[in-house]
Amino acid sequence: MNKLIKASPHVPQHQPIAETAEQVWTAVQSQLKGMLRPDHYALWFEGLRPLALEGDLLKLRVRDEFSAIWLTNNYLDLLRSSASRVAVKPIRIEFLVQESAAEPVQAAEPQSEADVEETPEPTERRGRNTGATGRDAEALFNQNSTFSSFVVGNNSQMAHSASLAVAQNPGRAFNPLFLFGGVGLGKTHLLNAIGNEILQKKRGYKIVYTSCERFTNEFIDALQNNHLAKFRRRYRQVDALLVDDIQFLAGKERIQEEFFHTFNTLHEARKQIVLSCDRPASEIPGLEQRLISRFEWGMTADLQAPDVETRMAILRKKVAAMKIRLEPKILQFLADNIRSNVRRLEGAFLRVASFSQLTGRPVQPEDVESLLREILEEERRRNLSIEEIQRRVAEHYDIRLADMKSKRRPESIAFPRQVAMFLSRQHTESSLSEIGDAFGGRDHGTVMHACRAVKNRMEVDAQVRQTVNYLDKMLLR
Numbered sequence: 001m002n003k004l005i006k007a008s009p010h011v012p013q014h015q016p017i018a019e020t021a022e023q024v025w026t027a028v029q030s031q032l033k034g035m036l037r038p039d040h041y042a043l044w045f046e047g048l049r050p051l052a053l054e055g056d057l058l059k060l061r062v063r064d065e066f067s068a069i070w071l072t073n074n075y076l077d078l079l080r081s082s083a084s085r086v087a088v089k090p091i092r093i094e095f096l097v098q099e100s101a102a103e104p105v106q107a108a109e110p111q112s113e114a115d116v117e118e119t120p121e122p123t124e125r126r127g128r129n130t131g132a133t134g135r136d137a138e139a140l141f142n143q144n145s146t147f148s149s150f151v152v153g154n155n156s157q158m159a160h161s162a163s164l165a166v167a168q169n170p171g172r173a174f175n176p177l178f179l180f181g182g183v184g185l186g187k188t189h190l191l192n193a194i195g196n197e198i199l200q201k202k203r204g205y206k207i208v209y210t211s212c213e214r215f216t217n218e219f220i221d222a223l224q225n226n227h228l229a230k231f232r233r234r235y236r237q238v239d240a241l242l243v244d245d246i247q248f249l250a251g252k253e254r255i256q257e258e259f260f261h262t263f264n265t266l267h268e269a270r271k272q273i274v275l276s277c278d279r280p281a282s283e284i285p286g287l288e289q290r291l292i293s294r295f296e297w298g299m300t301a302d303l304q305a306p307d308v309e310t311r312m313a314i315l316r317k318k319v320a321a322m323k324i325r326l327e328p329k330i331l332q333f334l335a336d337n338i339r340s341n342v343r344r345l346e347g348a349f350l351r352v353a354s355f356s357q358l359t360g361r362p363v364q365p366e367d368v369e370s371l372l373r374e375i376l377e378e379e380r381r382r383n384l385s386i387e388e389i390q391r392r393v394a395e396h397y398d399i400r401l402a403d404m405k406s407k408r409r410p411e412s413i414a415f416p417r418q419v420a421m422f423l424s425r426q427h428t429e430s431s432l433s434e435i436g437d438a439f440g441g442r443d444h445g446t447v448m449h450a451c452r453a454v455k456n457r458m459e460v461d462a463q464v465r466q467t468v469n470y471l472d473k474m475l476l477r
Helices: 021-035 038-044 067-089 134-138 158-167 185-203 212-224 230-234 253-268 289-295 308-322 328-337 342-359 363-373 374-383 388-395 411-427 431-438 443-458 460-474
Strands: 049-054 057-062 092-097 104-107 176-183 206-212 240-244 272-277 299-303
Touching: 021 038, 021 049, 021 057, 021 067, 049 272, 057 067, 067 092, 158 176, 158 185, 158 272, 158 299, 185 206, 185 240, 206 212, 206 230, 212 230, 212 240, 212 253, 212 328, 212 443, 230 253, 253 272, 253 289, 308 342, 328 342, 328 363, 342 363, 342 374, 363 374, 388 411, 388 431, 388 460, 411 431, 411 443, 431 443, 443 460
Parallel strands: 057 092, 176 272, 176 299, 206 240, 240 272
Antiparallel strands: 049 057, 092 104
16 A cells, blocks of 8 residues: 655755746645645645735635645644745745635734634624724724733733834744742733734734633634634734633643644744733743743743732722722721732722712721622632641641751651642642742642642541641631
C-alpha cells in the first residue's frame, strides 16, 4: 500500500520563479501529486482554484466551508511551505468559499468586517462577546475603564505598562499578553482599557472581547447546531481577541483543543491576544502543557493587592470624579482597612458616600464601622499571613515552627505541614508558588498535592475534619 505522504521533492534549479497565482498553484499541484496518494489528492486538492497572489498572500477557492476548515487544520503548513518554495519567498494561504469568492472562510490574515459573516444570535447574546468595528465595537467596552482612569501603583505598574504597549501597537509589542491576579485587582479594567485604546487608535479594527465561559458555551452551541465553521470564523478572523477568566479552561480537554487552534491561528497571523486569569498559567489545574507554554510566549504580568498609598490615590480620584466631600480621616480609615482588592475598596467607598448623601451630614468613623461591618470582618479574615498560620498549626500539633520549613517527612510533621499549606491556600491571596516558598522552597506541585491530601482525608476521617475546621475558626478570631 502506498504511504500517504512521500519525501518532498526538490524544485529543479532551472525552474523559473513563479510570479502569478496560476504559476504558483501549478507548481504546488505538481509537488502535491508527487507527495500524496492519487485518491487523497483528488478528494481534497484537485478542486482548489487559484484566485489571486497579492504580495505574499495566495488566495485559493474551495467548494465549501468544511473543506476550508479541514484543509486549514490538516494541510495549511504543507501548502504554505510548498508555495513558499516555488515562489522563493514566504507565502501565506487564504481559503475562500466557491459560492462567494470575496468571503474568506479560514484566513491566515483576517479581512475587514464586511468579509466576515456573523452567525445570528439571540438578543441576550449580543454585546460584550460580539466582534465588531466602529461604534458597535465601542459598545462592547466600559467607556469608564480607560488607561487614564486606572490608578497605577507598585502593585500594577508592569501590568499597566504592558497593556498600554499592547493597545498602542497590537500584535507586535507583547503577544500574547497574560494578565493574572486575584479578584478585583484591575484585570477587567485593563482589558476594557486595551479595547477602548485600540478602537480609538485603529478605527477599522475588528475586536472580540469575551469571557472564557462564554467562549465555551458558544462552542458547545455551535457543535449542537452545526455552526462550528462560523464559530471559528468569528473568533479566528479578528485583529484582537481579549478573553477574561481563562482559568475556566481547567479540565476541559475539548475546549482546550479548540482554543489551542484558535490561539495558533491568530498568533501566526500576528493578531493580538490578551488573556486574564486569577493565577499564573502553570497553576491552572488540568491545563495542557502546550497551552501553558503558549500563554507564556509573550508577556506575563501580575497584579497584586494595592499598597496603602495606591488605595488612598484611588479614593481621592473617586472623590474628585463624584464631586462629593468626605473627611480625610474617613478616606484614611478606608485605605487602612480595605486592603484585599480595588473592587472591594470602591464598593466600600460607594456605600459610605451614599450614606453621606442620603443623610446630608458628615460621616463619622462609627458610621463607617457600622456600614462596613461585614466587609471589615472579611478583610480581617484575609489579612492572615502564612507565618501566622504556620505558627498556629505548629502550636496545635505540638511541633516546632522550624518543622514547617524542614525537609523532615515523618507523618507527625508531614501532615501538619500539609494542613498549614491547605489553610494558607484558604486564607491568603498567595499563589501556590509563594506558599511553597514559605514552606522551605517547595514547588507549587507539592502545595497542590498537600491541599488535595488534606481535602481527601477530611472526607473520610471525621477527626481530621474536626481538627481542620477547629483550626479554621481559630485563625479567624
